[in-house]
Amino acid sequence: MSMGPLWCVVPAAGRGTRVGGQLPKQYLPLAGRPLMLHTLERLAAHQQIAGLMVVLGGRDEHWPAIGQLEGKPVLTTVGGAERCDSVLAGLRALPAEVTDDAFVLVHDAARPCVRQADIARLIELAVPAGGGLLGAPLRDTLKRADDGGRSQATEPRDHRWRAFTPQLFRRGELSAALLAASVTGVTVSDEAMAMEHAGFAPLLVEGAEDNIKVTTAADFALAEFLLPRTL
Ligand code: CTP
Numbered sequence: 051m052s053m054g055p056l057w058c059v060v061p062a063a064g065r066g067t068r069v070g071g072q073l074p075k076q077y078l079p080l081a082g083r084p085l086m087l088h089t090l091e092r093l094a095a096h097q098q099i100a101g102l103m104v105v106l107g108g109r110d111e112h113w114p115a116i117g118q119l120e121g122k123p124v125l126t127t128v129g130g131a132e133r134c135d136s137v138l139a140g141l142r143a144l145p146a147e148v149t150d151d152a153f154v155l156v157h158d159a160a161r162p163c164v165r166q167a168d169i170a171r172l173i174e175l176a177v178p179a180g181g182g183l184l185g186a187p188l189r190d191t192l193k194r195a196d197d198g199g200r201s202q203a204t205e206p207r208d209h210r211w212r213a214f215t216p217q218l219f220r221r222g223e224l225s226a227a228l229l230a231a232s233v234t235g236v237t238v239s240d241e242a243m244a245m246e247h248a249g250f251a252p253l254l255v256e257g258a259e260d261n262i263k264v265t266t267a268a269d270f271a272l273a274e275f276l277l278p279r280t281l
């Protein structure tokens with residue numbers, strides 16, 4: 051299936067409470083530059099990505115007013131209380147040239163180590179499948195804890211995947227799915243969950259596990275190590 055240029059929505063409206071500190075994590079330095087800048091540059095450098103829609107927090111005073119990267123437009127809009135609200139806001143703010151049938155990528159600002167090859171693989175496999183996401187099958191044995199932190203049972207590991215981003219869906223279908231989740235009061239933790247609720251079965255595309263989501267302060271050292279190794 052031939053594939054035109056894609057826009058990417060980048061949710062960056064979180065507060066980074068698990069990292070802590072004054073500055074939201076997306077602006078904290080990683081290898082000397084704001085975390086989010088690494089992510090945006092990597093996305094803009096991808097040949098199949100046409101433009102970026104960055105979703106910022108309502109009181110963001112740190113956005114460096116980047117209008118373009120790698121010659122591609124970088125637009126911004128304001129997000130909401132939950133990640134799913136931010137993604138929906140980003141989808142709504144996309145330019146009209148992105149039709150309802152067009153595929154869009156959604157990628158967390160907090161995942162700077164995503165590999166170009168994995169983005170390409172997701173596009174190649176998930177477009178003909180009608181939508182999908184990067185992820186990886188669980189490797190470790192999975193335990194269910196009781197309230198006291200003791201292992202109650204061992205859960206089956208087969209068919210269990212960790213979900214990453216980017217995730218790729220059609221603009222119209224994803225917008226409708228996120229809106230439906232929102233009106234029914236379901237907080238979806240990723241795009242694929244919204245699509246599952248809407249009756250779709252997103253394709254799981256295996257990607258590198260070093261596509262980490264920087265979540266805690268300790269993750270910065272790991273991401274700094276991984277950055278040059280995931281180019
Ligand atoms: N995000 C967003 N809007 C929100 C919440 C999160 O755009 N209301 C974005 C974050 O900025 C991040 C991505 O979604 O790029 C993944 O979320 P997460 O890693 O949970 O970041 P935070 O919500 O900022 O961190 P925490 O949950 O620790 O507060």
Ligand code: MG
Pocket residue numbers: 064
């Ligand atoms: Mg969060």
